[in-house]
Amino acid sequence: MAITREETLHVARLARLAMTGAEADQFREQLGNLLDYMKQLDLLDTSDVVPTSHAVEMGTPFRDDAVRPFGDKEALLKNAPDRADDFFRVPRIIED
Numbered sequence: 492m493a494i495t496r497e498e499t500l501h502v503a504r505l506a507r508l509a510m511t512g513a514e515a516d517q518f519r520e521q522l523g524n525l526l527d528y529m530k531q532l533d534l535l536d537t538s539d540v541v542p543t544s545h546a547v548e549m550g551t552p553f554r555d556d557a558v559r560p561f562g563d564k565e566a567l568l569k570n571a572p573d574r575a576d577d578f579f580r581v582p583r584i585i586e587d
Contacts, residue, residue, distance in 0.1 A: 492527050493523060494519055495519070496519050500515050502522070503518070564577060
C-alpha cells in the first residue's frame with residue numbers, strides 16, 4: 492500500500508516523534524510494507540469465526556473483599572517523605 496511522505500510525517504507528529512526527511516522516506520517505505528503485509532488478512536475467510544475478546548475463556552479472578560489488619564504501620568510509614576500521625580501527607584492538587 493502506498494503511503495505518502497506527508498502521511499508518514501503526520502503519523503510521526505501524532506506520535507510526537509521528531510523525524511528528518513531521510514527518516515521519513517525510510518519509514519514511509521517500511522510503513523507501506525507493513526500495511527501491505529497486513530492487507531493479506533483481508534484474504535482470510537473469517538465468516539465462521541466467532542468474535543472473542545480473549546483467546547482463552549476464563550472467569551474474572553476476583554477475590555472477596557475482607558478487612559485485614561496490616562501488622563506494622565510504622566514500617567510502612569517510615570518511607571513516607573511527609574506524614575501526619577498515621578497518614579501520608581500529599582501535595583494539594585485541587586484548588587478552591
